[in-house]
Amino acid sequence: MPRLRPAAAASLFLAASLSAAELSATSAVVGTGTPASCTEAAFDAGITAVNSGGGTLSFDCGPAPHLILVSAERPLSGQVVVDGGGRITLSGGLATRIFAVQDQAEVELRDIVLTHGRSNAGPGGAVLVTGAGAPADTVLVLNRAAVRESTTSFWGGGLAASNAEVRILWSSVTGNESNGGGGGVNLNGGVLVLFEAEVADNRSGGSGGGIEFWTGELYMNRSVVDRNTAENAGTPPSGGGMSIRDLSIASIESSRFAGNWSRSSGGGLHVWGTTELFLIQSTFSSNMVFEDVGGGLAILAPAIVQARNVTVDGNRAGGGGGIEVTGALNLANATISNNLSVAAGGGALRNSGSVTLYHVTVAGNAAADSGGGIHQFASGGIELVNVLFSDNIDLLENPSDCFFQLAPTRFEFSLWPQGTCGSSTANGNHPNTVVDLPRLALSCGGAPGEEQTMTHDLPDSTAVDNGTCIIPGLAADQRGVARPQGPACDIGAVEKSEPSCNGLFLDGFERGTSLAWSDRTR
Secondary structure, three states, X not given: OOOOOHHHHHHHHHHOOOOHHHHOOOEEEEOOXXXXXXXXXXHHHHHHHHHHHOXXXXXXXXXXXXXXXXXXXXXXXXXXXXXXXXXXXXXXXXXXXXXXXXXXXXXXXXXXXXXXXXXXXXXOOOEEEEOOOOHHHOEEEEEOOEEEOOEEOOOOOOEEEEEEEEEEEOOXXXXXXXXXXXXXXXXXXXXXXXXXXXXXXXXEOOXXXXXXXXXXXXXXXXXXXXXXXXXXOOOOOOOOOEEEEOOEEEEEXXXXXXXXXXXXXXXXXXXXXXXXXXXXXXXXXXXXXXXXXXXXXXXXXXXXXXXXXXXXXXXXXXXOOOEEEOOEEEEEEEEEEOOEEOOOOOOOEEEOOEEEEEEEEEEOOXXXXXXXXXXXXXOOEEEEXXXXXXXOEEOOOOEOOEEEOOOOOEEEOOEOOOOOOOOOOHHHOEOOXXXXXXXXXEEOOOOOOOOOEEEOOOOOOOOOOOXXXXXOOXXXXXXXXXXXXXXXXXXXXXOOOOOOOOOOOOXXXXXXXXXXXXXXXX
């Protein structure tokens, strides 16, 4: 499978979002300038016209927002743009699915809201996309659109797709519900692109409260997956925010998973099966698993995750409060803070797979069992270089930074208080060394144009200038500040430096509030 960087992928898909349908001679307008003229019958006539030869369907319903109640599902075929002009809402009245995108169709839903769709006879509460050939042959683009408050007895509460390509650009999928997987979105076989998208407040009875993705390619950039839930009273579902599984390759960059909840593993993100994920400059915060493991994210064998510039903060689970690994995780330039394991070990991270940690700060985590910071099972392997431990405890508030059933295969240039990670000063290590870190805060450091990052600033301490700079590819810290800032690299995720806040990107995305780019679709 091609491995496009998310920015490159997004540029490609943004350029393609203007459908060839707009070049077609066929077009249709619903209405003649008044709300009364924009009836379901007029909408039907417009859909029939653009389906016959491809084209753009627009609306002339007057200057005020207007809702059209549809009583039956409408198929879309060929090259079609449905342009609501920022004023039109289509409602299924909780009685019908709104659109079915046919095989070989290329459809763009632009500046429009779909709400209250319902399907009791198949997946996709508001929209169903069904391809039969290569995924690129059947395409759905949501462009400044919203899919809201729709439901299905199957999977994909907002939309479901198979053997297709779905692009969610500057759009939101919110408040939808499914009995199966993918409360907001379910895609099985194909390509899913999210760019400046919001997937929030969805609920599933299967895995993937926000998104369930199977077997394909996923590209996500500058998007949020917030407050989604995967819950039922039977088999516990996984992936409160998102579940990625089975022969998939995924890239997630500059995105946030916050406030998601699941009954089983992976409160924020659940990755499993033969899947490889590239995770860059993203945050997992305040996610929760009720009964199982991996509050922030769960990486289950044989899945592989390559992660850099990541913050995992304030998550909670039975075990592995921040991260649970039975697969493989390579993590660099990361902060794992304030996570809680309420029934087992590994407040920050619990591992029975393969883990490498390079330039990582592990601070303020807690666990009911051993390893308030890291719990390493005998069945796994772990390497730690330039790792800073601070103030990790068990639930009796005893120091508990590490619990190793099997000694690390590499443990160098790291620092910890007390002796729970060992007592040797070999290989540049600093046991029994306390570094009091300030609270996690929005950093203004880094290169101009970089998103701001939640990190702990590094105070004057033994961690300064006592790390190693030999790790390839880590010439900058988690914020983008160049390494080293002194005669040698510092231990932990960040260098000690004076922040230079340039004020860029200090919007709702970085502050963890509502999305500026989705306001138009609310």
